[in-house]
Amino acid sequence: MDRNTRAPNNFRTLDDLAAALTGALIRPTDAGWDQARAAWQLLADQRPIAVVTAATTDDVALTVRAAAALGLRVAPQSTGHNATPLDDLARTILLRTGALDRVEIDADARIAHVEAGVRCADLTAAAAAAGLVPIGGFSADVGVVGLVLGGGLGWFARSHGPSRASVLELELVTADGVIRRVRAGDALFDSVLAGADIAVVTALTLRLHAIGDVVAGALFWPVESTRDIFHAWTAWIATAPETVTSVARVLRFPDTPEVPPMFAGRTFAIIEAVAQANAATAHDLLAPLRELSPLIDTFDVVAPSALAGLHMDPPTPVPALGCSALLRTLPADVVDAVVTAVTDGPADTLTSVELRHLGGALDRTEASPTRRSAALLFAVAVVPTPAAADAATTGFQALSDAVAAVRSDRDISSFTESAAPPERLFGRDLPLLVAAKARWDAADVIHANHPVRAPFAD
Numbered sequence: 015m016d017r018n019t020r021a022p023n024n025f026r027t028l029d030d031l032a033a034a035l036t037g038a039l040i041r042p043t044d045a046g047w048d049q050a051r052a053a054w055q056l057l058a059d060q061r062p063i064a065v066v067t068a069a070t071t072d073d074v075a076l077t078v079r080a081a082a083a084l085g086l087r088v089a090p091q092s093t094g095h096n097a098t099p100l101d102d103l104a105r106t107i108l109l110r111t112g113a114l115d116r117v118e119i120d121a122d123a124r125i126a127h128v129e130a131g132v133r134c135a136d137l138t139a140a141a142a143a144a145g146l147v148p149i150g151g152f153s154a155d156v157g158v159v160g161l162v163l164g165g166g167l168g169w170f171a172r173s174h175g176p177s178r179a180s181v182l183e184l185e186l187v188t189a190d191g192v193i194r195r196v197r198a199g200d201a202l203f204d205s206v207l208a209g210a211d212i213a214v215v216t217a218l219t220l221r222l223h224a225i226g227d228v229v230a231g232a233l234f235w236p237v238e239s240t241r242d243i244f245h246a247w248t249a250w251i252a253t254a255p256e257t258v259t260s261v262a263r264v265l266r267f268p269d270t271p272e273v274p275p276m277f278a279g280r281t282f283a284i285i286e287a288v289a290q291a292n293a294a295t296a297h298d299l300l301a302p303l304r305e306l307s308p309l310i311d312t313f314d315v316v317a318p319s320a321l322a323g324l325h326m327d328p329p330t331p332v333p334a335l336g337c338s339a340l341l342r343t344l345p346a347d348v349v350d351a352v353v354t355a356v357t358d359g360p361a362d363t364l365t366s367v368e369l370r371h372l373g374g375a376l377d378r379t380e381a382s383p384t385r386r387s388a389a390l391l392f393a394v395a396v397v398p399t400p401a402a403a404d405a406a407t408t409g410f411q412a413l414s415d416a417v418a419a420v421r422s423d424r425d426i427s428s429f430t431e432s433a434a435p436p437e438r439l440f441g442r443d444l445p446l447l448v449a450a451k452a453r454w455d456a457a458d459v460i461h462a463n464h465p466v467r468a469p470f471a472d
Contacts, residue, residue, distance in 0.1 A: 018075075018192055024083075028064055031080040037069035037113065051108060053094025054155070055431075056333040057397070060097060062089065062108035069113050071185070071193055071216045074130075077109050078214060078459060079191030087461040090214040092131050092157035096164065098431050099463040106461055111159075114216060119144045124222045125182065130159045130215055135322060142319040146222035149180045154322035155329075159215050163207070164428025165383065167390070169230075169288040169321050172256045172374030174223060178207050179379055185217040189455035205450035208381065208443050209427055211462035212454040229296035230288040230324055231313030233303055240264055240283040241353045243306065244369070247285055248344050250302055256374030258299060260287035263368035264356050265326065268396070282309075286324055328396075334365070335403060336394045337410040338429035340387040340422035344369070351416035352391070361409035363402075367393045381443050383424035391417055392429055427464045436466050 025031055032039040040050040041064050050065040063086060066077045074090075081088045087106040091097065111130035117137055118127040121144035128137055135154035141147055151161045151168040158177075166177020174180070183197045184206060193216070196203040206213050235243050247262040254260065262285050269279030285303055289296045293315055300313060328334075341348070352369070355361040370390040377385055384390070393413055395406035414421075425438045436444055447466040451458075 025080040026083075028080070028084070031066070031076060034076050034080075035066065035069070035073050037067045037073045040065045040067070050110065053091065053097035054331045055094055055097045056331050057335065058094060058097035058100070060094075060100070060103055060108060062103040062106045065108045065110060067110045067113060071114070071187070074109065074111070074114075074214050074216050075187045075191045075193050077107055078187050078189060081107050082189060082191065082457065082459045087459055088214065089461040090130070092160055093133065093155065095153075095156050095160065096428055096431060096463055099433050100461070101433070103461075109214065111214075111216070112157075119146070119222070121146065124224070125219055126222055127217060127219050128158050129217045130157070132158045134158055134161060138319050138322065141222050142317065144222075145224065147225040147318045148220065148222055149174045149177050151177065152325040153327045155327070159218060161428070162218065162220075163209060163215065165426045166428075167370065167372075167376075167384070167426070169259050169324070170223075170225065170290075170318075171376055172259045172371065173290060175375040175379045176382060176384070177220075179375075180221040180223075181207060181218055182221055183219040184215055186213040186215045188213045189457065189459040201450070202454065205447055205454075208447060209440060209462075209464065209466070210447040210450045211460050211465045212451055213460060225290060225318050227315050227317055228288050228290050228321075229293060229300075229313060230316050230321055231311065232284050232286040232324065233300075233306075233308035233313075234310035235283045235306065235308050237264060237281040237283055237357060239306075240357050241350065243283040243285065244349050244353055245346065246303065246306055247369075248346070248349055251371045254299070254371070257290040258287060259371060260285060261325070261368050261370050263366055265366050266364070268365075287313075288321060288324070332396050333398055334394055334396050335406045335410070336392065336429070336431045337413065338393070338426065339391045339414065339417050340372075340384060340424055340426065341369075341389045341391055341417055341420045342387055342422050343420050344388050345420065348417055348420050352413065355409070355412040355416050360405075360412040361393065363405045364393050364395045364409045364413075367391075367413065381441065383422075383426050383439070383441060387422050387424075390426070390429070430464065434464065436464075439464050440466060 051060045068074050088109050089106050090109045092111045114129035114131040116129045117140045134150040137148050162177045266281045267277040356367045372384050372387050397403040427439050
């Protein structure tokens with residue numbers, strides 16, 4: 015189903031767009047400009063020609079049509095967790111969709127209709143009220159649409175696949191300003207869901223799941239035990255069922271008042287896991303890890319809606335850098351190299367360095383960048399100063415060197431925080447996505463953090 019807005023098409027200036035919007039258009043000279051252009055990623059200094067805060071789907075369509083008429087681009091953004099890859103926004107309208115925050119749950123059909131501004135925490139809470147669970151990510155603060163378009167790796171990915179595998183329908187605005195609804199099997203649906211920057215997604219419909227209580231938690235050891243713990247985890251995941259998703263990491267807690275005293279300023283080797291199993295089965299699964307005498311054991315039976323805090327992500331925006339690599343295998347020498355870099359090398363200043371277990375349903379998801387990868391290496395550094403950023407860059411390079419022999423030729427867009435070759439992000443889908451860009455957005459009106467082709471010259 016396609017539809018046009020009823021507003022006029024004759025946009026000659028941004029003033030015409032401002033007059034047509036239900037929401038607001040903010041320019042650099044307006045009060046509230048800095049707040050309007052700010053992303054969750056505090057290192058992203060976004061300077062668009064204007065910011066539109068959309069109040070309705072029609073506002074999105076109007077903004078796209080106005081941008082096309084004025085020779086501008088549109089960069090849609092809900093939270094801006096992965097805003098740093100965006101290039102120069104001088105001729106771009108930043109389209110904030112955070113106010114499109116409606117969630118509708120159909121418990122009988124086990125589906126959710128989610129607008130573009132909804133965050134994972136909001137969807138999880140709404141679904142939980144109906145006894146259902148979405149396939150979300152690790153963080154509650156990210157937007158659902160951004161999570162889906164970026165791939166979507168969460169605690170149920172090994173059993174149910176990435177978040178995008180649950181999507182049934184998209185509502186979107188193409189570069190001609192037409193509002194469309196497309197379903198699985200439609201070429202436009204497939205191209206957008208694969209990451210093509212050819213439309214602004216305004217809502218999606220996704221499948222929910224009946225997942226009961228799980229056993230989830232974390233085991234903490236002194237950082238000096240990291241090598242033993244990482245090797246033990248590697249052996250443990252070799253036989254773990256796909257109903258178990260886990261992470262081995264080194265985490266350095268800041269020495270700040272908001273961090274509990276038992277963690278503040280300390281560094282730990284940690285294994286986090288979620289097991290879709292009863293308490294007795296989970297007890298047996300975890301036994302080999304508990305034999306390593308952790309200092310802290312937080313595992314318990316919890317509802318899936320309680321998983322938001324398990325990964326201990328910062329609850330508020332912080333200036334941070336990240337790097338990632340998909341690993342085809344996890345041989346012992348590579349694990350050793352990672353541990354050495356993290357505990358006694360250039361990466362020993364990084365805030366978090368983790369290995370996420372992949373496989374399971376992720377290997378059955380066609381064209382997914384995670385297919386046939388054993389793990390994801392993901393590192394983060396909080397960088398309050400330029401010197402800290404320089405140290406982080408050096409640490410990231412050390413980790414990249416450590417895993418170079420087993421690194422996949424693919425990357426995950428949501429974990430890629432700088433511009434990357436499209437071939438690494440889109441793989442064999444790239445020719446089809448470039449063709450879709452030529453068909454649906456030849457003038458390059460829609461602007462994404464990871465475009466399928468190089469942006470047009472100004």
